[in-house]
Amino acid sequence: MVLLVAPLLAWGASGEVIAAHWWFWPVVLFVVCFALGVLSVPAGIGGGVLFVPIVSGFFPFHIDFVRGAGLLVALASAVAAGPGLLRAGLADLRLGLPLALLASVGAIIGAVAGLSVPASTVQIALGITILAIAFVMFQAKKSEYPGVRRADTLGEALRITGVLNDAALGRELPWRVHRTPLGLCLFFGIGILAGFFGLGAGWANVPVLNLVMGAPLKLSAGTSGLILSIVDSSAAWIYIYQGALLPLVAAPSVIGMMFGAFIGARLLRFLRATVIRRLVIVMLLFAGLRALLRGFGI
Amino acid sequence: MTANEKEADARVEQRISPEQALYARVLEWSMRTALVLVLAGFVVYMLELLPARLPASELPNYWALPLHEFLQRTGGVTGWGWLAELRSGDYLVLGSMAVLTAVPFVCLAAVAPAYAGRRDWVYLGVTVALVGVLALAASGVFGTH
Numbered sequence: 001m002v003l004l005v006a007p008l009l010a011w012g013a014s015g016e017v018i019a020a021h022w023w024f025w026p027v028v029l030f031v032v033c034f035a036l037g038v039l040s041v042p043a044g045i046g047g048g049v050l051f052v053p054i055v056s057g058f059f060p061f062h063i064d065f066v067r068g069a070g071l072l073v074a075l076a077s078a079v080a081a082g083p084g085l086l087r088a089g090l091a092d093l094r095l096g097l098p099l100a101l102l103a104s105v106g107a108i109i110g111a112v113a114g115l116s117v118p119a120s121t122v123q124i125a126l127g128i129t130i131l132a133i134a135f136v137m138f139q140a141k142k143s144e145y146p147g148v149r150r151a152d153t154l155g156e157a158l159r160i161t162g163v164l165n166d167a168a169l170g171r172e173l174p175w176r177v178h179r180t181p182l183g184l185c186l187f188f189g190i191g192i193l194a195g196f197f198g199l200g201a202g203w204a205n206v207p208v209l210n211l212v213m214g215a216p217l218k219l220s221a222g223t224s225g226l227i228l229s230i231v232d233s234s235a236a237w238i239y240i241y242q243g244a245l246l247p248l249v250a251a252p253s254v255i256g257m258m259f260g261a262f263i264g265a266r267l268l269r270f271l272r273a274t275v276i277r278r279l280v281i282v283m284l285l286f287a288g289l290r291a292l293l294r295g296f297g298i
Numbered sequence: 299m300t301a302n303e304k305e306a307d308a309r310v311e312q313r314i315s316p317e318q319a320l321y322a323r324v325l326e327w328s329m330r331t332a333l334v335l336v337l338a339g340f341v342v343y344m345l346e347l348l349p350a351r352l353p354a355s356e357l358p359n360y361w362a363l364p365l366h367e368f369l370q371r372t373g374g375v376t377g378w379g380w381l382a383e384l385r386s387g388d389y390l391v392l393g394s395m396a397v398l399t400a401v402p403f404v405c406l407a408a409v410a411p412a413y414a415g416r417r418d419w420v421y422l423g424v425t426v427a428l429v430g431v432l433a434l435a436a437s438g439v440f441g442t443h
Contacts, residue, residue: 022355060358064365072395076336079401081328086314087320093318093409097424104431110442119364158420163313230428233402237435240396243376244365247391248357253338254398258333 025059032125032253033073037260038267039276040077045137047257048074048200050280053130053287056123057294061249063119063126067198068239069250071232074200076254077261078229088165091222095160095177095215099187100227103201104234111238118266119297126197127292130254133203134284137277141208145173148214154180155213177213185205186212187227195235200228317412317421324408325401332398335410339394343387351375377438403432 033051041049052070056063085091114122151161161176177183186208194201205224209215215223239245314322342348352360352372360368367371368374375383380396383389406429434440 022358025358025384026354028380061361062364062368064368065361072398075401076333078399079325079398080333082329083322083326086318086325089314093315095322097421101424101428101431104428104435108431108435108440111435115365140437181383230402230406232430233399234432234435236399237432240380240392240399241366241377241436241438241440243369243374245392245395246357246361247340247343247388247395248354249361250395251336251343251391254336254395255340 021217025061025206026248026252029055029059030256033253033256034260034263037257037262039260039280040257041261041264041267043224045202045280047077047261048198049130049133049203049211050283050287051253051257052198053126053284053291055249055253055288057290061246063122064115064244065246065249067114067122068236068245069200069253070200071194071236071239072245072250073253073257074202075229075236076230076258078200078225080258081225082229085222085225088222089162090158090164090218091226092162092219093226094158094162094217095209095219096223096226096230098158098160098180099183099209100230102184103187103191103194103227103231105229106188107195107231107235108238110192110195110197111235112195113192114198115238115242115244117281120297122197123291123295125295127290127295129193129197129199130288130291134281134288136207137203137281137284141211142217143210144217145175146210146214146216148176148178150178151176152180153179162219164217164219166216173216175214175216175219177215177236179212179214182270183208191231191235194228194231198235198239200232202228234235249268317409317416317418319410320412321405328401328404329398332394332401335394335397338393339387339391343391346387348385348387348390350388351383353389354388388413400436403429403436406432 032054036047036050040050042072048070051073052066055061057064082091086093155177160180164173164175166173169297177179190201190204193199202224205227206220209220209223343350346415360372363371369376374387380389380392384393406425410422410425411428413425
C-alpha cells in the first residue's frame with residue numbers, strides 16, 4: 001500500500017495541494033504510519049526503521065523533524081509492548097540494562113552529530129545505511145536457541161542468566177550469554193546509528209543479542225525493545241531540547257503506528273510473515289535508493 | 299486464554315526478578331498515561347480548542363526548512379522553554395511527547411531503590427548511571443542548535 005501511495009506522495013510534494021489543505025500531509029502521514037504499524041509486527045521489526053527513510057523520502061518535511069518523530073515512533077512502539085514482554089520473561093532487565101547504558105551514550109553522541117551535519121550528507125548516509133539494513137535482513141541467520149555452554153567472565157559477574165519458558169516448545173530453556181564485552185562495544189555503535197538517523201535499532205539489536213551474545217531468539221527480540229526504549233529516549237531528549245520535534249509530524253505518526261501495530265498483532269495469525277518480510281525488504285531498498293537520490297539532489 | 303495458560307503465565311511471573319516485575323508495573327502505568335496524554339493533546343491541537351503558537355495551517359510554509367532556519371523564522375522555542383508555552387495547543391502536544399520520552403526515566407528511577415534494597419550494587423550503579431545519562435540528555439548540556 002505504501003509502495004502504491006509513495007509515487008503519489010512524490011508527485012504531491014511539488015503540487016499546490018499542500019497550500020490549499022494544510023491537513024493533507026498529516027492525514028496521509030497517519031494513514032501511512034498505520035500501514036507501517038500493521039506491517040512491522042509480522043515483519044518482526046520496529047516501525048522506526050521504515051518510518052525515517054519513507055517519510056523523509058516521500059513527504060515534504062525536513063529530515064531534522066522526521067528523525068525526531070522517528071525516535072518517538074520507535075519509543076512508543078517499544079514501551080507499548082514492554083510490560084507484557086517483561087512479565088512473560090521474554091525481555092530481561094539484567095541483560096538489557098548494561099547494554100542500554102553504552103547504547104544510550106552512543107545515541108546522545110549520534111543525535112548531537114546528526115543535527116550538526118548538512119541534510120544532504122544525512123540523506124546519503126541514510127540511503128547507504130538503509131540499503132545495508134535491507135541486505136542484513138535478507139541475509140540474516142537466526143538461532144532459536146544458541147545454547148551457550150559457558151558464560152564469559154563479565155556475563156557471569158553481572159549474573160546475566162535465566163530460564164526462558166517457551167510456550168511453543170512447551171519447555172523451559174536455561175540461557176546465559178557470552179562475548180559480553182564485544183556486545184557492549186557493538187551496542188555503543190548501534191546507539192550512535194540510532195541517534196544519528198532517528199532509527200529504532202531492532203534490526204541490529206536482535207542479531208547482536210542472538211548471534212553474537214548467544215541469547216535465545218525470543219528473548220533477544222523482547223530485550224531489544226527494552227533497550228530500544230531507553231536508547232531512543234536519550235536521543236529524543238536531544239531532539240526535543242533543540243526544538244526538532246514538530247507536533248504535527250510526530251503526533252499523527254505515533255498514533256498511526258500504535259493503532260497499526262495493534263491491528264498487526266491481531267492479524268499475526270492470518271498474515272504470512274515471510275511474505276511481509278520480503279515486502280519490507282523491497283520497501284527498504286526502494287526507500288534507501290530514494291534517500292540516496294535525494295542526498296545527491298536528484 | 300485457558301486456565302492452564304493462565305497458570306503457566308502466573309508461574310513465569312513468579313520467576314522473574316522483583317525488580318523486573320516492578321519495572322513492568324511502572325512501565326505499564328506511565329506508558330498508558332503518556333499515550334492518553336499524546337492522544338488528548340493532539341485532539342486539542344487539531345480541534346483548535348487552545349490557540350496554537352504557530353497555527354497548523356501555517357506550518358506548510360516552514361516544515362521543509364532545516365531546523366535552524368525553522369527556529370529563526372518561526373521564533374520556535376528551544377530547551378525547556380516549551381514548559382512556559384503549555385497553554386498553546388502545539389506546545390501542549392510537545393509536552394505530552396516529553397512525558398512519553400520520560401517513561402524509561404521514570405521506570406529506571408523506580409527500580410534503582412529496589413536494587414539498593416537487595417544490595418545489588420552493580421545493577422544499582424548501572425541503573426543510576428542510566429538515570430544520569432537520560433537526565434544529562436534532557437538537561438541541555440549538549441546545547442541548542
